[in-house]
Amino acid sequence: MGNALRFLYGECCSKPTTTTTGGGGGGGGGNWVNQHQHQSHAAHHGVTTGGVSALARDIHQFELTSKVPEGLSKHVVSSKKAQSNWYGKLCEAWAQSQPSPNSSEEVSKFVIDTLKGHKKADVEGLLSFYGLPLPNSKVENTTGHAPSVANGAKYELDTLPVDEKAVADGDTVTVYVSTLNPKEAACVPKPVQAAAVERAKARAQRNYTKADALHKQITDAGYRMLNIENHEILARKYRIRLRGIDAPESSMPYGKEAKEELIRLLVGKSLKVLIFDEDRYGRCVGDIYCNGVFIQTLPSAPFLSMNITAVQGFETFISSLTNKSYNKKKEGIGVDLVLSCVDNNEARMVVNQACNELNQTWMESGVSEDAVLGHIQLLIHGETACFACAPPLVVASGVDERTLKRVGLCAASLPTTMGYNARKDYFPTMAMKPNPQCSNGPCIERQKEYMLIKPAKDAAVKAKMEEELSAIEIRPI
Template sequence: MGNALRQLGACLCDAIKQQAHEAAAGYGGGDHHAGYGASSEAGFAAFARDILHFDATGEVPEGLASFVQATRATQVIWYKKLLSAWKDSQPPPRNAAEATQLITQSLQTRRKSDLQGLLRFYGLSHPVVGPTPSNPSTQALYPTWPKGVQYEFTTLPVEGHSVADGDTITVFVDVSKDDREERAVPRSVFNAVEKRRRARENRDYKKADMLQQQIFDAGYKVFDGRGSEVLAHKYRIRLRGVDAPESSMPHGPESKAMLIKLVEGQQLRVYVYTADQYGRLVADVHTSHGFLQEQLLKRGCVWHYSQYDHRPELSEWEQEARRARVGLWHFPNPVKPWEYRKNAR
């Protein structure tokens, strides 16, 4: 079982012996919260036992659903992360305070009510956490959304091959870290994720691949990591207010290459305004280096799409690139991409 789990088992035995009169007799027997809530140390013993049980069976505690809003499939993801964190701990948690710390650090979910519900389920108190350092790639950039923004999200790190051209990117969003996303996942997708996990455990990789394709066809993808998996929603993003040269136009390949350079490996902060006729989300995008449309305009990689976007700063950034004759403005009379597309019809 490994040294970490042997330590877990030893720690668990001590805790259960000390709190035997408070702990429930056997997994699934009775209400976890009612059985363990009288003592945080009894809750710690229950948590340790549930971790061991999950490692052996892949099952989450049945009573947890009464304390959290997350689906059972999401709860499975939580316990995978908790099990992995416990195994990696040196030494593993020895008391309620250390277990609380492991839970709060492992489950970086935006739904605070679920984290609080999980802690209440085990009778553990929620720690007081200080302010988080600012990070443009993972935190909101605006105190209030700009006019017209419908919602926002943070992506997983972008892969270079996800860039279609100079103004379109395919991204993935971890559904377990976004309330809106998690609520929108179809039940059929969660079921396919669970079946795929079991197929991989049984080394039936052909079936696992078939289920991954089924998940992908529904607009999702499972990313496999060390001891964990991430279910992510796929989106195509059309950068708002700019238009890049087509691939067959002068500077088209260069514009695409620059976009790849700016977003590859980045977690993007996306502010969605609407969807276009092709199903792409029209959005403002920020990287850890700043506003993506600004970076592209100043480098002469895109035009300001003034027909649809009237923000003066975008026009100013384009003029700055024109004066410097950088990027596509190196050419004397570059063809506007929207005119190119019109003539190509």
């Protein structure tokens, strides 16, 4: 069996190129040349045989040393003892297979059949570790764009472990995806492939000046050679903006704390990122998952990130407002005041609904694209108008707010956010009474409740004014 494994490993990897360490531009490169040669052969299928050779090598190594490969634990959930059990089974099954599997699809099926009955997360993690096709995955004719995935995301990224320096602030992180990943393998531009091969040759010849120059070409193209566990990996760079999170920049108040919290959550971990959009700065806007946990929902200081317009998000929002741990002295509600800084009418209506139901005072605000127009509205339910009592004209007219957004502008830059004009030093103030015909049911209930207590409240205000007037001493001029 050892001879068969050595033969397969040799066939997959050809003659190995010497890998050197040290020098500029990230070091090494010989290992990637061998992988690259076979990526090019299989690129039009959207798969790579690099995983085949790696698995053959590791099975052969396990047969000799009884040791599982380093780094596998980051991709699976079971212990190293269990991992040893897998490789023992793989060794036995490989010895009995006639003929031995020699393509990515065949090896993937071989692993799945051999480890049938083991945890799904372990089997898929093992396949991902080697860049092999996952169960039920299709071999695609890749055109340079990552495939679409479920949940409305455009595509999905499986990243290499995150470095601390990659976290820019509390809502932005730079990640790298290995080109051994089948989805990335066919997307590597030919100039980048050529530069990586030439760089490896230059480093083998200890020509580090040329190697550094070639590495600059690679980085300028959005790629980078990374040294992961003493192996050189060509990886593609992605700048990720966390969807639904707006943290202060590092230089702003609490920016440092926000950055440190994101570092704590991400550094050293491989991530799954669902990409939904791209912002005006060229960053990919997405959701980040780490070990199956949605990062944007993890508490920090604490914060909650959710779509409050969805049923589950609304229930979580209500629950957060009634959390008495925030204000143990107050009965019924956990907060004194809700400050709304949302940037669209739909979210404002949801905040309004929640505060109406809880009889919670809140402040609504908005700013226009030139940053000198805006408004601030205090909403005391039953006493003043709620947001649904007098919605912005453009919304009341039935116009879809999403059609008003212009490319490159913040979503807050809409006709739904108007009020004062700082440029003209014009700051109008007005009192808005609640609308008796408001479409919001809880608002009508709050109005009825307020009318019951209004006489006593007016009498108390009148008595206080009379007391203050009587205390004024009138002297003759």
